[in-house]
Amino acid sequence: MTQAKPFPLNSWYAAAWSHEIKHELATRTICEKDVVLYRRSDGQIAALEDACWHRLLPLSMGRLKDDQVVCGYHGLVFNSAGRCTYMPAQKTINPSACVRAYPTVERHRLVWLWPGDPALADPAKLPDFHWNDGTEWVGEGGTFYSLRCDYRLVVDNLMDLTHETYVHAGSIGDEAITSAPFEVTHTDRSATITRWMIDIDPPPFWAKQLGKPGHVDRWQIIYFQAPSTVVGDVGVALTGTGAPQGNRSQGINGAFLAAITPDTEKSCHYFWNFVRTFRKGDEQLTRDIQRAHVNNGQGVYDQDHDVLEAQQKAIDKNPRLPFYNLNIDAGALWARRLTEQMVASEHGQGMHVPSQAAE
Amino acid sequence: MAEQIDWRSARLRSIRDLTSDIRLFEIEPSGEFVAPAPGSHINIVVQINGRPDVRCYSAVGPCRDGVYRIAVKLLPDTRGGSKYMWSLAPGAQMTISTPGNHFELSHGRPEYLLLAGGIGITPIFTMAMALAQENANFRLLYACRRRQDLALGDELKERIGDRLQTFIDEEGARIDLDSEIARLSPRGEFYVCGPIGMLEAAKRHWQQSGRPMDQLRFETFGNSGRFASEPFKVKIPRLGTEVDVLVGQTMLEALEAAGVEMISDCRRGECGLCALPILETDGVVDHRDVFFSEEEKAANTKLCTCVSRVIAGSITIDTADRAS
Helix, strand or coil, X not given: CCCCCCCCCCCCEEEEEHHHCCCCCEEEEEXXXXXXXXXXXXXXXXXXXXXXXXXXXXXXXXXXXCCEEECCCCCCEECCCCEEEECCCCCCCCCCCECCECCEEEECCEEXXXXXXXXXXXXXXXXXXXXXXXXXXXXXXXXXXXXXXXXXXXXXHHHCCCHHHHHCCCCCCCHHHHHCCEEEEECCCEEEEEEEEEEECCCHHHHHHHCCCCCEEEEEEEEEECCCEEEEEEEEEECCCCHHHCCCCCEEEEEEEEEEEEEECCEEEEEEEEEECCCCCCHHHHHHHHHHHCCCCCCHHHHHHHHHHHHHHHHHHCCCCCCCCCHHHHHHHHHHHHHHHHHHHHHCCCCCCHHHCCC | CCCCCCEEEEEEEEEEECCCCEEEEEEEECCCCCCCCCCEEEEEEEEECCEEEXXXXXXXXXXXXXXXXXXXXXXXXXXXXXXXXXXXXXXXXXXXXXXXXXXXCCCCCCCEEEEEEXXXXXXXXXXXXXXXXXXXXXXXXXXXXXXXXXXXXXXXHHHHHHHEEXXXXXXXXXXXXXXXXXXXXXXXXXXXXXXXXXXXXXXXXXXXXXXXXXXXXEECCCCCCCCCCCCEEEEEHHHCEEEEECCCCCHHHHHHHCCCCCCCCCCCCCCCCCEEEEEEECCEEEXXXXXXXXXXXXXXXXXXXXXXXXXXXXXXXXXXXXXX
16 A cells, blocks of 8 residues: 655656757656656757656666667667667567656746646646746846755744744745734635835845835745745835835835645655746846855855754654744745645545644 | 556446457446556456456547556466456456557558458557547558448447448458558558458568668557467477467466466567577468568568467477577
């Protein structure tokens, strides 16, 4: 009997940045499935189970021959659909011989992979991640591959930004975040947290970007799409210029983007970006913002990285689960609820969710 | 994909005869239900002469309601799996596996041609239902010996209408494989399940059309040949012994039972591990495997002992044994 995992398989997950997949073999682990990816000569992306049908050697240890993978052990050849097209020392090919081929879609500068039932892999189910296209919004992000924490801890982190006050003091953190009221809403596939901080001193990062003196209205509108993408519409505008009513013309707007992909139950790949609609042509600013996030351990996301891995270690050591929840966790709890529903629907019944089992 | 067999107990919920010799079984598993993808089979523990053995049967239909459906053709002169299945009454306790799949259906192809012969309709029926559900472009060619053998014909007609074409052998209908293949989109795929003669013909015509072999998919459970099974004698000069193969057992089983050391894996004529050299035969070798090419079968120098048989005579073979 298979124990339900904390992640749904019937979902699109970011597997790589588009530019990372070339006409060569690349590996990723997505939801505990080892995958070998490559770009075919027609530009399409192939994603195969990274284990030869014959003796399970990772196909990624083999080589590409045109658009097919040659196993590095006995030379079996698999095409981009996972079908064996050559077997050594025989005239026919065993009809059972194949490796799994995973559906992939390239969109919003990322390669998305569907680890579950290929029959259900509908591109219409891709999360909306258009902020990452590099058109209306600009920014250059990156990936923390194999971040050593449960992917849900990253979602938790982004779904409650009061942590900015303590983890990111001095850049984007501000006492106002912890005192501002917030509203949480949800649909069956998304959850949204809206927080407005009215008439506050802008925190250092935003004050510098805005470049105008005076108090601001600051917003954080965080949009979660189950199971694991988060988009945070964030910005500031001079107070009293109507931003809460919809007029953001006297402000500046950014968005943090996160596509978080389970690697194992206790590790994940965190694809991130911070994009903006102001000073779009300023490439130096793009580089500066990237460095502000990830900078050899000094960036904002490096700070999160440390917290998340330390949190996972503590969870592993302390059987005291569940966590205790605060009022600020409402967004994270809705996110977890929606994901649990996806997992449960794959297994036909409720799953055991340790973090919610009140004891 | 390596197959991991996960056994569980189950209960036979009901039976229904689709034709005079094809019976539909509805089986309720205990524990979590794993829905079978098109092309899947389940393994079933059968009792043959009081000893447990395993048989594979293709799932019939999408089985979305938590019940596995299989169809079993009663084959009196074979190894006894079907006879055992037909002896079961509703309520019977069974041991079955979760679904495995050696015959997966690809998604998103521009066109599909499905070909079924006789009881080979079982996985093809499931594929047709899935393709209809996806609004895929497909056709199904279904051949049978007699009109009354057309199991699931009414269900197919109702669900897929004129995408189904039937060919009744005794009414003189023949499938023109060359023109059927020629009509198929260049990137289309061809799925075949039926007797070995049909598989060989499909492979030959597909090869002649120059299409990529990986776009031809087929499945065999290795239980049908060009000739009806009959008993035959196997002579093994190297071991100074003779082994009789009965109608209800395979040559591999008979050799194993006689103490001949054999290696084998798939036991359905696909992998070629159990093949042995033919030294001589005064009969006709009925090659029922898909491991050897047609040329190799014509050369008749080896046979897959797990499925192939001899009619109208005996066979002399060699084995791997060497004096130490």
